[in-house]
Amino acid sequence: MLSSDDLLFFGTITASASLADAARQLNVSPPAVTQRLKAIEQRIGVRLIDRSMRGLVLTDEGELVAAEGAAIIDAIERLDDRLERRSTSVRGKLRIAAPYGFGRDYVGPVVGEFARLHPEATVTLELSDHPATLSSDSWDLVIHIGALNTVGRIVTTLAPNHRIACASPSYIAEHPSIIEPDDLQQHRCLALRENNEDVTLWRFTKAKCDPATVRIKPVMATNDGAVMRNWALAGLGVIVRSEWDLAGDIAAGRLVRILPDWQCPDADVVALLGARHGRSRRATVFLELMRASLHPVPWREAGRGT
Structure with missing residues (x-):
């Protein structure tokens, strides 16, 4: 048996x-x-x-x-x-997957708060390079940043998030000016390999201008956002990285936005739910906590307060 x-x-x-x-x-x-x-x-x-x-x-x-x-x-x-759903208590197993950096900084604390408020529930949080590729049958919620294929999944936006092209003041002082996106081809560019994206193709848009795409030749690459951010802070090159990770450094002047009139594609923070798991009370309650923790948007509040 x-x-x-x-x-x-x-x-x-x-x-x-x-x-x-x-x-x-x-x-x-x-x-x-x-x-x-x-x-x-x-x-x-x-x-x-x-x-x-x-x-x-x-x-x-x-x-x-x-x-x-x-x-x-x-x-x-x-x-x-x-x-x-017929009970006022929150119980059962909640399984969450999230990206490494964002998961550590923003999802982990909310998981801790959820567990404190709902001791009858058990929670598993897995941090992954590619959380959106995990089976929807294995996870109640998958936190993801950026565009993705959403076939067969329910998606809800948790917070806005821009991508920003930037470099350190020392790098900018020691290298030629970057006036147009094409100028990046003459610069040291650093690539973050994540989400199975074409990380060497950088896209930019500007009001009343045609979109610009630049095929960079990265001199350094990594799959860890924190490592790439540290490379940029050390003056090793230009990066394109999420606003949530860079806002504090830009506000403090440790990094400087380049091409300020040009916009990179947004990479909003979203949650993916399986059709069945999305109806569970524990998933709904966690989403409410997650959304509340991101409003007002903490990286924009931090940038204004620095």
Whole structure:
């Protein structure tokens, strides 16, 4: 006999690239995952997974358990959501994914406040390079910054966020003036590789002018926004980065906006919800807290107050 916990456990394995990956998702050791899987297989008398050079391969019985188990867990969670909506309490499992930098600075504190206000709920926050690519079946909420493909998902905007081209005062003093976007081709540009975007194609718009696109040749690149920001502060080149991360440095004069008459594409902060999870009370309450924490927009308030 399989329990709902067994089905959740097996669902995590089938969604993982390996048993080691599943162990990370479950926050246990790989041997613990292996032992529990073997115990389940012995209890039901069939093998569920074959280990091969290609990784984890479900047996026919494993495919059956994965499919039927997912339907059972879905039904249980839908029932839990319906019961939750009839209750004034907030309970159940809330699963949130967010980008690293924004997640640390803005989502993490709200998760802490949510947990303090609603002790009957449990919360998981995962920070990722590409949170929007995560399966909507695995997360109640995914916080994302910028444009994305929203097929099959509910999207709600949490806060406005510009992208800004800037450099340090020392870099600007030591290099030729940047009057037009094309001038960037003669400058040291730094690229942030995130969200599977074409990070070497910088776009700009200006009132009464044709849009401008510049294919930069980055002299340095990273997938960590904090690292790139530190490079810019050190005078190593020009960056295009989100307003939420740069507003304080610009207000303090540590970074200077270039091409002030030109605008980069906006990258608003949004939340993605699965159609079912978006109706849960715990997701709704967390969204209310998240939205309240971003209004007034903290990076714009900080910029005015500096």
